[in-house]
Amino acid sequence: MFQVLSDIAGVVIQVLVAEGDEVARGSEVVILESMKMEHPIESGDPGRVAKILVAEGDFVEEGQAVLEVE
C-alpha cells in the first residue's frame, strides 16, 4: 500500500481513475490546476486503486495524498 502525493498545491479538476482500477507506474491519476497550468499527478508505482482521497474542486496542498494504491 502506498499513497500518491501531489507535487504542487492546486485544485483538483479531474479524477481519472476509479477505486479498483489498475494503474501502471507513471499513469496519470488526477489532474490539478495550479498557476495557470494543468498538472497531471502520476502514480509512482503499479497497483490497484484502493481509495480515492480527493474530489473535483478540492484544494490540495503540496505533498498531500490524493490516492491510496495497493
Place this chain on the structure above:
Amino acid sequence: MDLKERAARLNERKEKIMGMGGPEKIAGQHAMNKLTARERIDLLFEPGTFVEMGILAHHHSSHPGMKNKETPADGVIAGYGKIDGRLACVAAYDYTVMAGSMGESGEKKVGRIRQWALKHRVPMIWLIDSAGARIQEAVGSMFAVSGSLFFEEVVMSGVIPQVCAVMGPGAAGTAYIPALADFVPMVKDKSFLALGGPPLVKAMIGEDVDENTLGGSKVHCETSGVGDLEVENDQDCISAVKEYLSYFPSHNRESPPAIASADDPDRYVEELLNIVPGDQRKRYNMLQVIEKIVDGGRFFQLKPGWAKNIITCLARMNGMVVGILANQPMVQGGVLDINAADKSARFINLCDAFNIPLVFLMDVPGFMIGSAVEKQGIIRHGAKMLYAVSEATVPKITVVLRKAYGAGYYVMCGRAFEPDLIVAWPGAEISVMGPEGAVNIVFRKQIEASPDPKTAREMMIGEVRKLIDPEIAASHAYVDDIIDPGDTRRVIIRGLEMAKNKEIHRPWKKHGVVPV
C-alpha cells in the same frame, strides 16, 4: 655513494610510493568498484602530462597510533597536468593510505597546489575519497590554526574554475570543499557527504542512520542540491569533470573556449513548431527544445535531478559556449519555487563569473504562491534570483516561448534586466498575471454585483485575455521582435554574435548586499 647510485635509490623509493597503501589496500579499493587515486589521475590528464608535486611527503606525527605507520605521499596525490591541451591542478585523496585521511604534510601539499592553481590561473580539481581529518594528528585545540583551505576556496571563487568530484566519503569539514566548489559530481552509491557522519550523529543527537541515507549521492543530487550530477562510476565521474571544464575558460579574464561548429547556425528548426502544444495549459518537455537548438543536440546539465522545474545547462551555439536557463513545463508546470530560484541564481552567478553568455528560454507561469512557500521564504529566494540576473553583465538573450508571468518574467531576464536581445514566439503571454487572477482582483465588486456573476466573470476574463498579446509589447518596442519559432537557433546565434564585445559599467561598490 655517487650521484648515479643516489638517483637509483631515489627512483626506487618513488616507485614504492607509487604503490600507494600496498597491494592489499589497492585490491580493497578495487573490490569496492573504485579506482585508486593514481588511476583516476591517469584518466583525468592526457598521457604523460601529469607532474606530481610532493611525492616524498610523509607524516611526522609522534602520536602513539602513528608509530611505524607508513603514509606514502601522505595520503594525497597533488600535481598538475593537461586536459584538452590546457593545464589544471589536482589533489586526489588516496583512500589506500589511512583511508585518505588528511594529515599535516598532505595538507601542506594540497595548500601549495591550490595556491599554485590560483597564482597561475588554472582550474583546481579535488578528487575526494577521504575519511576526513587524520584524528591522530588533528584532535585537540591545534584545530585553532585550521580552516585556511575554505578561506582560500572563497578567495579563488570566480577567479579559477573549482571542481570537487566526490568519489568516496567526504565527512565533516571535508564536506565544505564541494560546498564551496563550482561543480560537484558524485559517484552513485560510493560518495558520501555530511557535516557529521553516522557515529557522530548517533553520539550527538541519538539518530540511527546509515551513510547513504544521511548523505549519499541521491540525497545530495535530488534533495539537498549540494551535488551537481550523480554519475554511475569513477570513469563517468572523470569524464564529467573533463566535459564540464571544456565549457570553461582557465580563469575569469579569459573567454570560454569557442570551437568550430559543423552545425549550420542558420538551421531552421521545424520541430519546434510541434513540441510546444497549442493549449497554453498543457505541458511539454523543454529539454527537447534545447536539444533542437544547440549545436549537435549536445548539452551538459547541472543539477538535473534537483529542482527539475528549471533547467540549467551548458551547450554551444555556433561553437560559442552558452549557459542556458530554461523553465521546465513538465515539472510543476515550470512554476518557480525556492529551490528553482536557488539553482537558477547559482547558475547565473557561475556563468557570469566565467564570461559565459546566458540564454533564457522562458515559459514561466510565475513564482509559486500560497502559505506553504511564503513560510519557506519564497520572497527571499526569488530576490536572490532577481539579484543574480540583474548583476550578470555577460551577454543575455531572452526568448519568450509561451508564458511570461509576473516576477517570473523579471527573473527570466525580462526587458528591464538588460537582455541584449529579447524576442517572443507568437502567442506568448507576457503579463503581470493571468486573466483569471486579474479579473478576481480588479472586477471582484462588479462580478459580485452582477445578476449572473458566472457569465460576467467569463466575459471579463475574455476582455482581459485580449490584452495579453506579444504584439502589444512589440508594438511598443518592449520586445525586439516576434519570431517564427523555427528561427530560434538563428536568432539566438545572431544575438550572441552582436553582444560579443558587450561592456557594462556599474557604480562602484565594494559589493552589494546579496539576498541569500
